[in-house]
Amino acid sequence: MKKLLLALPILLLWACSQKDLVKVEGKIDNAAGKVLYFDRLNTSGTEVLDSITLDEEGRFRFKEESTKPDFYLLRLSNGKLITLLAEPNESVLVYSKSENMGKDYIVEGSKGSKLVKELNDKLNETKDKLESIRKDLEEKKNDADYSSISQNLLASYVETLQSQRQFSIDFIMKNATSLSSYMALYQKLDDKTFTLNENGDIQFVKIVASSMKALYPEHDYTKAILSNLEDLEKRLGNLKMSQLIQEKGSNFPDISLPNANGKEVSLSSLQGKFIVLSFWASQDVNSRKQNANLKKVYDKFNKKGLEIYQVSVDQDEKLWTRAIEQDQLNWTNVCDLKTGSVNATRLYNIQQVPANYLLDQKGEIVGKNLFGLALEEKIAQYVK
Structure with missing residues (x-):
């Protein structure tokens, strides 16, 4: 009994020492002298767990106690990083080069990281x-x-x-x-x-x-x-x-983009009016011709309740605003210059310009890609 009692604390000590670990090791080429940080990526930000200054070989080894899967970062002092997702008791192997770290690397031993x-x-x-x-x-x-x-x-x-x-x-x-x-x-x-x-x-x-x-x-x-x-x-x-x-009851996706003055204007802000939703480009000849037709119907029907919401796919602000001025487009004109309004074109499945949708006063789509006389006749049915 005495021997058993003496052995019990030793067994307990051994059991307590067997902790779940995440091990991360590998090699970063061309990183001599740079500091490699090992971080845990929490919901509130990053937590530095360990770090090492890499030598000529660029080898590293980190370990951390873990009881659940977590996101980790291998982060170089030059800002490049690799995101890992490791489970307890995984041994993650990583190889990369400092100049392409994060975009070009090899990872083994961890399904989540792959x-x-x-x-x-x-x-x-x-x-x-x-x-x-x-x-x-x-x-x-x-x-x-x-x-x-x-x-x-x-x-x-x-x-x-x-x-x-x-x-x-x-x-x-x-x-x-x-x-x-x-x-x-x-x-x-x-x-x-x-x-x-x-x-x-x-x-x-x-x-x-x-x-x-x-x-x-x-x-x-x-x-x-x-x-x-x-x-x-x-x-x-x-x-x-x-x-x-x-009680809008609209059946169309809304768009909200900045106008030439940088003010966000939404398509839904015009509801209650008959709307021509037009897509165009300043450097597109057919779009510019269509602007002349739009000007004609706008001048004829605007006071009766017609509005035009025009989305440009331009990415050059000067070309866009110059075309607005030259064509005397005095209705709502918007554009996401960074992407060419790609989210708006995706919402309405626009494959080419010019293109348009017609929305009645109830928010119902009542026409698509109508131009010239066909456009004017359709508007006349709803705006009297």
């Missing part, structure tokens, strides 16, 4: 393609056939956005039980644009939230997504209530 890499690789690919299209639009704006070129480029831009969106949805449905799906929900194309940014996307928040609540009920990320879901449901509820109170 999924994070898959997400980031696709997002980087999409961002690069969108930036390439924007540059092409800028470089070719003085070409004689800019109209057809811009239409093809804009169609490619929309297709790229749709491809990214579908990738995010497919990823979430396939990996709903992984914390990586939390990351997929909140990825951004830029500071303002989420890859999933439609009201209906709340369904994917619900899927991930339900999974995380079941698997990791006490996790900070679970609490964060449940809180976000509650906020989203309230906003949607308030939006629907507001629509019911105002």
